[in-house]
Amino acid sequence: xxxxxxxxxxxxxxxxxxxxxxxxxxxxxxxxxxxxxxxxxxxxxxxxxxxxxxxxxxxxxxxxxxxxxxxxxxxxxxxxxxxxxxxxxxxxxxxxxxxxxxxxxxxxxxxxxxxxxxxxxxxxxxxxxxxxxxxxxxxxxxxxxxxxxxxxxxxxxxxxxxxxxxxxxxxxxxxxxxxxxxxxxxxxxxxxxxxxxxxxxxxxxxxxxxxxxxxxxxxxxxxxxxxxxxxxxxxxxxxxxxxxxxxxxxxxxxxxxxxxxxxxxxxxxxxxxxxxxxxxxxxxxxxxxxxxxxxxxxxxxxxxxxxxxxxxxxxxxxxxxxxxxxxxxxxxxxxxxxxxxxxxx
Amino acid sequence: xxxxxxxxxxxxxxxxxxxxxxxxxxxxxxxxxxxxxxxxxxxxxxxxxxxxxxxxxxxxxxxxxxxxxxxxxxxxxxxxxxxxxxxxxxxxxxxxxxxxxxxxxxxxxxxxxxxxxxxxxxxxxxxxxxxxxxxxxxxxxxxxxxxxxxxxxxxxxxxxxxxxxxxxxxxxxxxxxxxxxxxxxxxxxxxxxxxxxxxxxxxxxxxxxxxxxxxxxxxxxxxxxxxxxxxxxxxxxxxxxxxxx
Numbered sequence: 194x195x196x197x198x199x200x201x202x203x204x205x206x207x208x209x210x211x212x213x214x215x216x217x218x219x220x221x222x223x224x225x226x227x228x229x230x231x232x233x234x235x236x237x238x239x240x241x242x243x244x245x246x247x248x249x250x251x252x253x254x255x256x257x258x259x260x261x262x263x264x265x266x267x268x269x270x271x272x273x274x275x276x277x278x279x280x281x282x283x284x285x286x287x288x289x290x291x292x293x294x295x296x297x298x299x300x301x302x303x304x305x306x307x308x309x310x311x312x313x314x315x316x317x318x319x320x321x322x323x324x325x326x327x328x329x330x331x332x333x334x335x336x337x338x339x340x341x342x343x344x345x346x347x348x349x350x351x352x353x354x355x356x357x358x359x360x361x362x363x364x365x366x367x368x369x370x371x372x373x374x375x376x377x378x379x380x381x382x383x384x385x386x387x388x389x390x391x392x393x394x395x396x397x398x399x400x401x402x403x404x405x406x407x408x409x410x411x412x413x414x415x416x417x418x419x420x421x422x423x424x425x426x427x428x429x430x431x432x433x434x435x436x437x438x439x440x441x442x443x444x445x446x447x448x449x450x451x452x453x454x455x456x457x458x459x460x461x462x463x464x465x466x467x468x469x470x471x472x473x474x475x476x477x478x479x480x481x482x483x484x485x486x487x488x489x490x491x492x493x494x495x496x497x498x499x500x501x502x503x504x505x506x507x508x509x510x511x512x513x514x515x516x517x518x519x520x521x522x523x524x525x526x527x528x529x530x531x532x533x534x535x536x537x538x
Numbered sequence: 539x540x541x542x543x544x545x546x547x548x549x550x551x552x553x554x555x556x557x558x559x560x561x562x563x564x565x566x567x568x569x570x571x572x573x574x575x576x577x578x579x580x581x582x583x584x585x586x587x588x589x590x591x592x593x594x595x596x597x598x599x600x601x602x603x604x605x606x607x608x609x610x611x612x613x614x615x616x617x618x619x620x621x622x623x624x625x626x627x628x629x630x631x632x633x634x635x636x637x638x639x640x641x642x643x644x645x646x647x648x649x650x651x652x653x654x655x656x657x658x659x660x661x662x663x664x665x666x667x668x669x670x671x672x673x674x675x676x677x678x679x680x681x682x683x684x685x686x687x688x689x690x691x692x693x694x695x696x697x698x699x700x701x702x703x704x705x706x707x708x709x710x711x712x713x714x715x716x717x718x719x720x721x722x723x724x725x726x727x728x729x730x731x732x733x734x735x736x737x738x739x740x741x742x743x744x745x746x747x748x749x750x751x752x753x754x755x756x757x758x759x760x761x762x763x764x765x766x767x768x769x770x771x772x773x774x775x776x777x778x779x780x781x782x783x
Binding site: 283284307308311312315316318319320324325326327328331340342343344345346347348349350351352353354355356357360403404405406407408409410411423424448449457458461467468470473474475481482499503504505511514516517518519520521522523524525526529530532533534537 | 549619622623626652653654655656657658660661662664665666670671672673674686689690691692693694695696697698699700701702711712744745746747748749750751752753754755756757758759760761762763766767769770771772773774776777780782783
């Protein structure tokens with residue numbers, strides 16, 4: 194059975210102080226889920242395989258040993274540290290991984306649906322003649338095998354995709370949906386031994402980058418403290434005019450402990466500072482109450498606020514995806530609602 | 539500078555997709571500001587691979603200022619969604635023919651389409667053509683012999699890179715604002731020929747799209763309609779009952 198290969202993401206810091214990015218644990222959790230699905234014999238074709246596929250974790254980084262050891266220790270999985278001759282870039286990751294992957298011959302190859310994973314996975318899928326399914330939010334089985342679910346139609350629908358069995362399937366998995374629990378060893382085998390760690394040097398000659406970095410900015414300026422916020426009042430495209438920003442701030446001011454957040458389109462339009470952005474490319478928040486004002490609910494936004502205890506959405510359109518992720522959906526014109534709310538105080 | 543922008547409709551089927559509009563805007567910007575602006579050698583072509591109805595968005599691209607339109611004709615797919623791998627192969631086949639005389643210096647895509655939302659076609663085309671690719675480019679500028687690309691990473695981090703031509707970039711929001719198609723351009727464009735390409739065969743995908751379903755509900759989703767007074771009351775009650783104030 195061809196193995197399941199996970200490409201870990203590591204935050205590379207100076208002085209070799211690298212950290213495993215949290216999304217890596219989610220990838221491993223998903224790999225174990227796929228492994229269990231295959232082992233339990235879903236579908237006739239897959240079920241013929243008695244032994245479950247092995248899982249290998251690839252850790253590409255300039256100094257991969259420490260994060261690779263951490264992964265092997267806390268998962269019991271076979272981990273391969275790929276020592277890059279310089280910091281990993283998407284371009285060189287694609288080049289350096291292909292040799293390694295040809296040797297491993299995976300059945301499934303898992304990347305995070307992040308800036309890095311998105312750029313690398315599709316090209317590699319072409320190079321390795323694999324099937325690419327990106328932005329996967331859910332994996333399930335039916336009588337014929339594995340089915341991958343991913344958002345389509347501006348997040349209003351979910352597409353179910355089946356790939357050919359016995360053919361490399363490359364997946365990018367949306368962060369925040371596959372469970373963040375640090376994975377444990379195979380069931381029934383606990384307590385488990387730490388996984389083995391092997392180290393491979395990726396030769397500089399095997400990489401031929403043509404892109405040249407000119408500059409890289411640090412974190413975006415501005416700071417919004419979501420950590421201590423009990424309530425987050427977030428606004429999106431549905432607020433309409435820029436003038437309505439003030440109204441949302443006024444609304445938020447009447448709610449003790451509330452902080453204003455925003456969805457990506459408002460930040461892209463330059464209406465509000467980056468530090469207020471909630472979502473995969475912004476902040477992840479988990480307040481007691483999340484109030485989504487005029488937010489339709491893209492997957493990227495939902496991933497940043499799914500951990501909120503309670504969610505209220507205020508939206509004109511009851512079919513907006515956010516309604517399916519709200520406890521209360523107030524179907525209203527935002528301005529009118531806020532005006533009435535302010536009057537009632 | 540020869541630029542090709544790959545476009546596809548938005549979910550309404552009538553307009554150019556929002557991200558593809560950004561890509562076209564980015565291409566037009568380079569043509570207008572770069573070296574050789576306004577000369578015959580500087581050109582922005584658009585290409586789409588889809589059913590006959592998609593001709594309409596080529597007209598809209600002319601309205602924005604595209605010079606030439608290419609339509610890789612496929613039959614209408616009742617499900618509407620076509621795997622990115624298929625689109626990528628159709629585009630690569632077309633590009634090979636279009637580049638017989640000279641290469642495109644730059645091929646642009648939206649960061650993803652609004653319907654399939656995969657973001658795969660750009661990097662796949664780049665891989666097939668063996669050209670460098672940057673995804674999630676926010677801003678691009680031509681520096682004569684190279685392209686300067688500002689791309690986005692998580693956490694609002696932006697990186698500026700130099701890229702040699704020929705290359706592929708996918709564009710996402712953050713800098714460009716697509717211009718509206720001008721009616722005068724669109725009327726003039728009525729006479730502009732669209733290059734129609736009929737693929738010999740449509741690549742067979744290795745994945746199958748089974749069905750589309752509604753997103754799973756993760757919360758109750760109790761809908762509160764009625765007067766805004768009633769709604770505010772329901773809102774206040776919700777907060778009070780859960781001691782959120």
